Amino acid sequence: MTLLTDITPMQAPLTGASAPTFARHAGYQRMFREGALTLGVFLPLRFYQGDMQVLAGQADLVSQLDRDGFAAAWVRDVPLFDPLFGDAGQVFDPFTYLAFLAARTKRLALATGSAIFSLRHPIDLAKSATTIDQLSGGRLVLGIASGDRPVEFPAYGLEHADRGHRFADSVLYVRQLMQHGPLHIDSPLGALQGVELLPKPVAGAIPLLVTGTSRQTLDWVGQHADGWLTYPEATHHAGGPRRLADKIQAWRRLIPDGGFRPHVTNEWLDLVEDPNHPRTPLNSGYTLRTGRNGLIDLLGEWQRAGVNHAALGIQFSQRPAGEVLQELAEYVLPLFPSHDGALPAGTRW
Numbered sequence: 001m002t003l004l005t006d007i008t009p010m011q012a013p014l015t016g017a018s019a020p021t022f023a024r025h026a027g028y029q030r031m032f033r034e035g036a037l038t039l040g041v042f043l044p045l046r047f048y049q050g051d052m053q054v055l056a057g058q059a060d061l062v063s064q065l066d067r068d069g070f071a072a073a074w075v076r077d078v079p080l081f082d083p084l085f086g087d088a089g090q091v092f093d094p095f096t097y098l099a100f101l102a103a104r105t106k107r108l109a110l111a112t113g114s115a116i117f118s119l120r121h122p123i124d125l126a127k128s129a130t131t132i133d134q135l136s137g138g139r140l141v142l143g144i145a146s147g148d149r150p151v152e153f154p155a156y157g158l159e160h161a162d163r164g165h166r167f168a169d170s171v172l173y174v175r176q177l178m179q180h181g182p183l184h185i186d187s188p189l190g191a192l193q194g195v196e197l198l199p200k201p202v203a204g205a206i207p208l209l210v211t212g213t214s215r216q217t218l219d220w221v222g223q224h225a226d227g228w229l230t231y232p233e234a235t236h237h238a239g240g241p242r243r244l245a246d247k248i249q250a251w252r253r254l255i256p257d258g259g260f261r262p263h264v265t266n267e268w269l270d271l272v273e274d275p276n277h278p279r280t281p282l283n284s285g286y287t288l289r290t291g292r293n294g295l296i297d298l299l300g301e302w303q304r305a306g307v308n309h310a311a312l313g314i315q316f317s318q319r320p321a322g323e324v325l326q327e328l329a330e331y332v333l334p335l336f337p338s339h340d341g342a343l344p345a346g347t348r349w
Helices: 026-031 058-068 094-102 122-135 160-177 218-224 239-252 290-305 320-337
Strands: 037-041 072-076 109-116 139-145 183-187 192-196 208-211 227-230 263-271 280-284 287-290 309-313
Touching: 026 037, 026 072, 026 109, 026 139, 037 109, 037 320, 058 072, 058 094, 058 160, 058 320, 072 094, 072 309, 094 109, 094 122, 109 208, 139 160, 139 192, 160 183, 160 208, 218 239, 218 309, 227 239, 239 263, 239 290, 263 290, 263 320, 287 290, 290 320
Parallel strands: 037 072, 037 309, 072 109, 109 139, 139 208, 208 227, 227 263, 263 287, 263 309
Antiparallel strands: 183 192, 280 287
């Protein structure tokens, strides 16, 4: 993610577009309501350290998340493993894996955190996204980003320094591709006349949640994002959520129509057995070790700060993944329940 202190101002080639409504979008409605917070889980459930078997059985646990009533499962987008970066991310291609998980779940929103819009072509992004949205009955929510791993850009034949411009161009192009009818698009990333992208999103649009600033200005994010995904600030004391509240309020003041846009944040957890273990930062604050009561306190602070969804990663937890998820489902999820609303489309593909 790009921090607010690391902004490259952009004069993006976008026109001010009013945000689509997502009243019929099953994934969006499962995750987001103004003033409320829901829970999702980041994949992978275990940190890859050279053996793919660490991911064995993960889809079974995701199916259990769906049955337990969690709001969303999140997958990361890391095309290449850079040992110097030290984190292989999801390992599986995010779109292929979400299609696999769509067949294993019924209500769970399927979310990317985040799809790198500056690396792939908008046609390929839109085709993959609308396909998964249709296969899942309208449950796809796209967290999107400009990319934070410099080694990936020359591998794609791209300039790392151009990622901000490519991101803004790609957002506009993807949204145009999802429109109905013959398309007429003239973009720095490509041109087409009189053709149409199929399939279309189930609810007419797919939410695009911008990660950090993605090399744009905060004003751009206010105008063009369907939601905002940011780092949480410090999580081991109440000062972090207070700073996060200020950041969220500053962004929401820039939303042109003053309407609701959701905010999402995440944390990597080492959830210990002692429910009263204090919130303790690990790895320079990258991971939070806590008992469930400390987590519940943090989630309440986030909700009061204006956060609408918390994506929790447990890949660094010392306990078995199934045990951690069961504790979350039993003690934490009932306090931050998922929302009823639009049901996934019932087409049996």
